[in-house]
Amino acid sequence: MNGAKKTYCYKRPMRKSGSETEFLSGPQSRWGELWFIIKVFAEFIKGFRALHFVGPCVTFFGSARFDEKHAFYADARHLAARVARLGFTIMTGGGPGLMEAANRGAKEAGGKSVGCNIMLPSEQAPNAYLDKWVTIRYFFVRKTLLIKYSFAFIVLPGGFGTMDEFFEAVTLTQTKKILPFPIIIFDRDFYKDLVDQLEWMKKKHTISDADLQLILVTDSIDEALEFIKEKSIRRYGLVPEKKQSPMRWLFERG
Numbered sequence: 001m002n003g004a005k006k007t008y009c010y011k012r013p014m015r016k017s018g019s020e021t022e023f024l025s026g027p028q029s030r031w032g033e034l035w036f037i038i039k040v041f042a043e044f045i046k047g048f049r050a051l052h053f054v055g056p057c058v059t060f061f062g063s064a065r066f067d068e069k070h071a072f073y074a075d076a077r078h079l080a081a082r083v084a085r086l087g088f089t090i091m092t093g094g095g096p097g098l099m100e101a102a103n104r105g106a107k108e109a110g111g112k113s114v115g116c117n118i119m120l121p122s123e124q125a126p127n128a129y130l131d132k133w134v135t136i137r138y139f140f141v142r143k144t145l146l147i148k149y150s151f152a153f154i155v156l157p158g159g160f161g162t163m164d165e166f167f168e169a170v171t172l173t174q175t176k177k178i179l180p181f182p183i184i185i186f187d188r189d190f191y192k193d194l195v196d197q198l199e200w201m202k203k204k205h206t207i208s209d210a211d212l213q214l215i216l217v218t219d220s221i222d223e224a225l226e227f228i229k230e231k232s233i234r235r236y237g238l239v240p241e242k243k244q245s246p247m248r249w250l251f252e253r254g
Contacts, residue, residue, distance in 0.1 A: 023036045040141060043136055043141045046134060047134050047136060047145040050134035051114065051116070051132075054112065054132065055089045056087075056088055056149070056150075056238055057088060057089045057090070057114070057149045057150045058090060058150060058151065058154060058232075059092065059149075059153050060080060060098070060154045061093070061146075061153065061155050061156060062092075062098030062101075062102070062155070062156030062157060062162055063098050063156070063157055063161075063162060064096045064097035064098070064124070065159070066098055067097065072098060072156065072190075073100075073101040075187070076098045077102070077104050077105035077108075078105060079105065079186060079221050080104075080105030080106050081106065081108055081109035082225055084106040084111025084113075085111065087238075089114055089149075090102050090111060090112070090114070091149060092114075092115050092116075093115065093117065094114075094115025094116055094117035095117060095118075095125075096124075096125075096127055098157065099115070102154075102156075103129035104129040107129045107131075113131050114130060114132045114133060115127065115130045116134055116145045116146050117135040118135070119135055143165060143168055147169060151228075151236065152182045152183070152184065152228045152231070153166075153183045154224070156186055157187050157190040166183070166185075170211075170214060174211050179236075181232060182214075182231035182232055183216070184215075184224050184228075185216070186218060186219070186224060188217055191217065199212075
């Protein structure tokens with residue numbers, strides 16, 4: 001009949017069974033979806049057990065594509081060293097580039113350095129400046145872990161992944177799903193267009209001036225440190241933690 005409503009059945013291409021791609025391609029079998037959730041649960045437990053004793057962190061987001069010849073690498077290294085001297089553990093995505101620079105700065109300053117690495121088709125190896133790391137299969141689990149242990153977030157120059165992490169942190173803060181931890185965009189010139197876009201959004205009333213107060217945009221290490229002191233250390237009364245002992249029967253690592 002002309003004009004009859006059509007219905008469609010999605011014929012899935014062949015994918016690795018039980019993969020994240022398979023799960024996110026629409027409804028699966030009940031057993032397949034249950035099995036995926038069990039694996040996600042196991043990934044969270046793996047991350048919690050590995051990172052339980054890392055202490056209050058400052059998480060650095062940034063590109064894997066800038067090596068130590070680049071000025072961005074030196075800036076990240078120096079900033080992370082100064083933050084580590086405040087007593088924070090430096091946490092990154094665990095990979096190369098600016099993640100490596102931040103972990104390296106922490107180590108050189110005598111601080112603690114941890115990473116939450118991601119398992120990719122082209123393997124991303126943990127960088128050489130980590131005291132401890134965990135490798136996670138799923139991006140959304142990794143992002144949760146990067147946020148869970150942090151009292152501040154520093155956004156270094158980066159690409160899609162860095163923007164994803166930045167907007168995840170600022171959205172959770174704006175919606176009060178997490179406490180209002182400081183978010184620092186470090187490098188005014190690199191992020192000039194992003195800052196202009198945020199101001200345009202405020203002008204169009206899609207975000208508020210209060211939302212932008214969550215963010216500091218700066219090129220100054222001293223200004224960044226003072227923002228962390230005010231918005232993290234003093235606001236939440238942070239003090240040096242006493243050493244806790246891991247429970248081996250829970251597969252915890254100190």
